[in-house]
Structures are given as C-alpha cells and as structure tokens.
Amino acid sequence: MTRFFRSAWFMVFVLIGCLIPFIFLGIDYFSGQMGPNPAQALEIRTGRIAISLLTATLAISPLARLFKQPAILQARRPLGLATIIYVLLHILVLVGFDYGFDLPILIVSFLDKPFIWFGVITVLILVGLAVTSFDWWKRKLGGGWKRLHNLIYLAAILDLAHYFLAVKGNLLTLSGNIGRPVFFGFVILFLLAVRLLKRIQSPTPRS
C-alpha cells in the first residue's frame, strides 16, 4: 500500500478522481439530463462538487495520519486546486451562463444578498491559497505558509454558511432542504475538531 501511495499511479488516481465530476457534468449537459433549466442545475451541481472536494482536501491529513501513510499528503494540493477550479466554474455558470455577464443586473441582484458575500469571501481565500500553493511560495513564506494555509478551515466554514443560506430552509428550526448542508457541516466540523485535538495533544505544530 505504501508503494501505491508513493507511486505516480496514486497521483494519476487523484487527478482522474478530480476529473470525473467534470466529465459527468459534460455528459449530463450535452445529453439533456440537466433538464429545461440547465443554468440552475449547473449552479447546484458545481457548488456540490466544490464543497465535496473542499471537504476531501480537509480530510487528507487526518487520513494520512490514520493510515500512517504520509505519502497520501501529496493528494492535498491537487484536490485543493481542483476545488478552486470547480468554484470558478460555479461562478462562471452564474455570471456568464445564467446572467449573460450583465454586470448591472448582477449588482442589483446580488449586492445585498448575504449568501453571496459568504461565497465571495470563500472564493477570495481559496484563490489566495491556490496562488500560494506552489513550492516557491512555500519556501518564501517559511513557517507563515502553514498558518496562511490553515485559512482553509475558515474558507470551509464560510462556505458552509454560503450553502446553508443558499438552500430553501432554516438552520435554526432544522427545516427545509437542509439535508446536504447539515451533512457537510458535520463532516467539516468533525475534521476541524480532529485538527484542534491534535494541536492540544502536541502543542508544537508538526508539519
């Protein structure tokens, strides 16, 4: 198993995993499976893929520790980059496909919508992390790089807020279409708790 995780095959496996949702989007779109309102269907689908990949990215280091396979950590960067690619696709669908890049309409439609701002801040953080994900930045920022990239947890929590506010429902009364956001909420908070627990156990952060 250790050999598999260290081999190039593991990375090929991860990349294929990241591509599969895109292939299915393409197949469903061109075969008409998206139905009569493909803009809305694509917005929902790309959003779900993005939060799934973000959650997977967060799960990598706990999994590596659980299975004592540090080589798994290699998957984190490609998963993180795939996340931001799907996020950008999500935005492109809304801005371009749904609203035809009509900036004035987009502004009046979304300027005062809290869910959009949670989304926008999430995107800004994720773009910052993607840009600084390369080795050059890692060397340049030294210990600060690790702290900077812990922002992914903030991004995940803001993304959850975006998701909860984007569905028809009410978190406080646990009613409406909130099954999926509740699921992702549990997983992300669990992963965050695992990380905090580890920090309490070993106060000097290991890389």
Add this chain to the structure above:
Amino acid sequence: MSKQIKLPKIRSSEITPESIYLSRRRFFKTAALGAAGAVVLAACRSNAITLPTLEGGSTATPASEYSGNLTDELGRSLTTESDITSFNNYYEFSTNKNGVDELSRNLVTRPWQVEVTGLVHQPGTFDVDDLIASFPPEERVYRMRCVEGWSMVIPWQGFQLSKLVDAVEPMTSASFIRFVALDDPTQMPGQKSSYYPWPYEEGLRLDEARHDLTLLSTGLYGKSLTPQNGAPIRLVVPWKYGYKSIKAIVRIEFVDKQPTTFWNTIAPDEYGFYSNVNPAVDHPRWSQQTERIIGIPSRIATLPFNGYSEQVQNLYTGMDLEVNH
C-alpha cells in the same frame, strides 16, 4: 342565474351507484326539458349539478381541449409540454426538479375525493370527476413565476375557483381558505423527510380565492394533469409565486383566520402569506427583479403581480406590500 346549485356529496357507502343514479336522473330530467343536444351530452357526462351557464343554450364554448394558443396576452411563447411535464418543483417527491416526473409516475389520482369543509353552508366531500363535470371548463394561458427566478407560460384547463366557492355558500364569517394537499408518504417519498411540516398547506384570502383569475386546474395542453403537475386537481394563482399554487388538493377549508402555509412555516421571513410576485421585494437569496423563462436563453424583467396588476391590484388597495409580502 339564481338557480340553486347542488353538488353531489359522496356517502361512504355506494359511491358509484349513487353517481350512476344521479347521472341517469340528470339525463332524463334534462331530456324531458327538451334542452339542446349539446346540453344533453354535457349532462350525460355529468353526474353532478346543473349550472346556469350550461343551460339554456349558452354560447359559452367549454374549452376543455387545448385551444391551440401559442402565446399569452403579452406575446410570450408557451413553454413546451415536455418542459412543463419534466421540470417540477414538488418536494413531496423530490427536491430535484428533473426527477419528479419519474418518481410521481405511480401516484394514484383516481378515485380522488376533495373535502370542502369549514365555514360553509353546503360542506361535502366530492369526487374530483364530479367537480370537473360540474363547472364550466375553461382554458387559461397563465405565466407561472417561481420564487427561484424562473418562469413558464402554461395553457391550463380547469374551472374558476369562485364557481366552487359560490356553490358551497361561504358563511359571512369565512374570510380565508386553507388548502391541504395529499399526505401519503408511501406514495410521496419526499414526505419521509422530517425536515418539512407535511402535509403541504396553502391559503388565500377569500376575495383572492374568488377572483376571476384564480383557477382550479385539472389539465394542461388539453390533457388531464400529470401527477408531477399536481394531478388530479391543483390551484393556479398566476399573480403569486408558484408555491402558492398547491398541487394534489384533498381538502378546501373555509376559515376565519389567516391559515398557516407550508413555506411560511419553514421560513417566515422568506415566504410571506401573500407572496405576490413583486420585483420590488427581494427574497434573501433570489433577486426578484429578473427571471429566466424556461426554454429561452436570456433573462427578462419580472413584472409586478407577474403582469396581472391591472386585474388584481385593487385587492391590495391601501396595503403595504413590503410588510405583507
């Protein structure tokens, strides 16, 4: 005009025999009166009531078949039948609008009873086919605007709700109507989710219910409603967001207080009782200023009252439509 309307009430026993009896009796009675042949035919199918508009050789042509209209009065093209029957917001089956068609296929819509109850002088439980046969069928081409920002143009067949309201004689204390949809998790898998306050309920003020535009629909494009579109009988209130137009109605209750409604119970700030289409009042998520007409690539501006201001704005004179959203 003032002829007393009587609806056939269903007794728990002998449903079919009674309706056969009634239809025969109606047939002989009408024939004996020497009414026009068309009326006799209409009465043959009807095991129900005689309506003033169908008697005495009225020139009104029942439009139970699709008239062939291609646009609404604003010139907007009709949404295709396949889009209308494959893209459905129907949480009783699924939150996936493209999946309702498949999941609802086996919904049993006959026999189907609608209970009309509450503050009325003539309450009763009526078979849906008796209702259909009792009131003049009409075609209405209406815009349907979903709160999510998409819309359709649909040729409905059905009858005006006001006809039924008049027939059951509301008491003066009745000021609202509550509509309740089928509650059957064995047939409606979405109702197994405990996140929702099933059954689906909606409500109208009595004057909104009596408005000429308010329709009880039993068909579209000249065919009986499909389960995914709300068979066998649903409400259509074209100047309100789509969720007001409750599907698969089993109970119509006349009440003296504003009824609770499904989406208002879930998120009161987001879904008001009135829910009139209003581009000036945004939903927390969706701008209501534009909409995407299904089948058409670009968005268009949403009209106040969904384009029916002229007909309905007098219902809301003096009301703050932002507070009463």
